[in-house]
Amino acid sequence: MPANPPHPAPASQDGTAAPTKAELVDRLAGAFGLYYGDFTLAAATEGLTPSQAKTLSVLRFSPAPMRALATLLACDASNITGIVDRLEKRELVRREPSPTDRRVKNVVLTVAGEVTIDAIRARMHTTLDALDTLDDTERTALHTLLGRVFPDGRGGPEYTR
Amino acid sequence: MPANPPHPAPASQDGTAAPTKAELVDRLAGAFGLYYGDFTLAAATEGLTPSQAKTLSVLRFSPAPMRALATLLACDASNITGIVDRLEKRELVRREPSPTDRRVKNVVLTVAGEVTIDAIRARMHTTLDALDTLDDTERTALHTLLGRVFPDGRGGPEYTR
DNA sequence: CTCAATACTTGACCATCTCAAGCACTTCGT
DNA sequence: ACGAAGTGCTTGAGATGGTCAAGTATTGAG
Numbered sequence: 165m166p167a168n169p170p171h172p173a174p175a176s177q178d179g180t181a182a183p184t185k186a187e188l189v190d191r192l193a194g195a196f197g198l199y200y201g202d203f204t205l206a207a208a209t210e211g212l213t214p215s216q217a218k219t220l221s222v223l224r225f226s227p228a229p230m231r232a233l234a235t236l237l238a239c240d241a242s243n244i245t246g247i248v249d250r251l252e253k254r255e256l257v258r259r260e261p262s263p264t265d266r267r268v269k270n271v272v273l274t275v276a277g278e279v280t281i282d283a284i285r286a287r288m289h290t291t292l293d294a295l296d297t298l299d300d301t302e303r304t305a306l307h308t309l310l311g312r313v314f315p316d317g318r319g320g321p322e323y324t325r
Numbered sequence: 326m327p328a329n330p331p332h333p334a335p336a337s338q339d340g341t342a343a344p345t346k347a348e349l350v351d352r353l354a355g356a357f358g359l360y361y362g363d364f365t366l367a368a369a370t371e372g373l374t375p376s377q378a379k380t381l382s383v384l385r386f387s388p389a390p391m392r393a394l395a396t397l398l399a400c401d402a403s404n405i406t407g408i409v410d411r412l413e414k415r416e417l418v419r420r421e422p423s424p425t426d427r428r429v430k431n432v433v434l435t436v437a438g439e440v441t442i443d444a445i446r447a448r449m450h451t452t453l454d455a456l457d458t459l460d461d462t463e464r465t466a467l468h469t470l471l472g473r474v475f476p477d478g479r480g481g482p483e484y485t486r
Numbered sequence: 487c488t489c490a491a492t493a494c495t496t497g498a499c500c501a502t503c504t505c506a507a508g509c510a511c512t513t514c515g516t
Numbered sequence: 517a518c519g520a521a522g523t524g525c526t527t528g529a530g531a532t533g534g535t536c537a538a539g540t541a542t543t544g545a546g
Contacts, residue, residue, distance in 0.1 A: 407502075
């Protein structure tokens, strides 16, 4: 039953033809919607908002100055002040003065912060369970393809000021 | 120079070994971050917030009652009221009373709304350009794998109340 | 030494989000 | 048929996320 959707999106009847770019964008949008829901729910069980959890997530790799966080999270610097304020009040994160530039404050994950972000990632059941259904070949393929389409950006530690 | 990151993440030296689940989650998180930044920027050029644009995006496929939107966007129903209020004020969207249940209001994309969401999707240059570098086989693989990990959820039109 | 640039903070203002409460309507049980 | 429970949407309060404009401290270039 065609059901005549307002926006065509023929969505290649059989699964064999290569998807159009629009179909791929749809898929990405859908996938990230589900991922985001999973992440948000997991963060909420630890009493954190998505932005707070995303900040902890970024800091897992390396401490970073406020400015770098703003760039990584694609938002205004003034925004980070508030987010880090709240994370610091809960001792998940610490501001450390940069030894080389007194304007800069490096944000560092505390041990409690590490535990928390690990717990959140472990609770993303929708995503984690789904990944379990992939075999090694598929995992490798997905990892590689995502790396091609969304190159990392995060080269080395940002602890560099 | 190993640089000794605080959180191990050995990140399989060579590209050949299958990535661990944690590495895949990292990749998903990174990819999601870039996609979201691209989407947010594109939405901003049309004067829309990410939530407003996401709502239009969902409605591309089919009109939907407020409740369904809340479920799809993984948020409280009361939230949708405000978002749709603002979209309606800009005539990108219309509330229509459901013919079969007088409690329900179906939200429908206007023509202007369609034009707007299409423009936003067309401006996601980071994502679209990256997809251009994939050949047909890779596109198919990515589409299939994402479909496996994040099954659609959106089966038929939600215009069903 | 002066001046432009940079890092962070603050305050104003709106959007987003949750929760609790309320109204309108539907559905179910009796 | 009737009342009670359930569902869909809205409203209002309160916290957070987000932008912008302005202000302070520091750096760095000339």
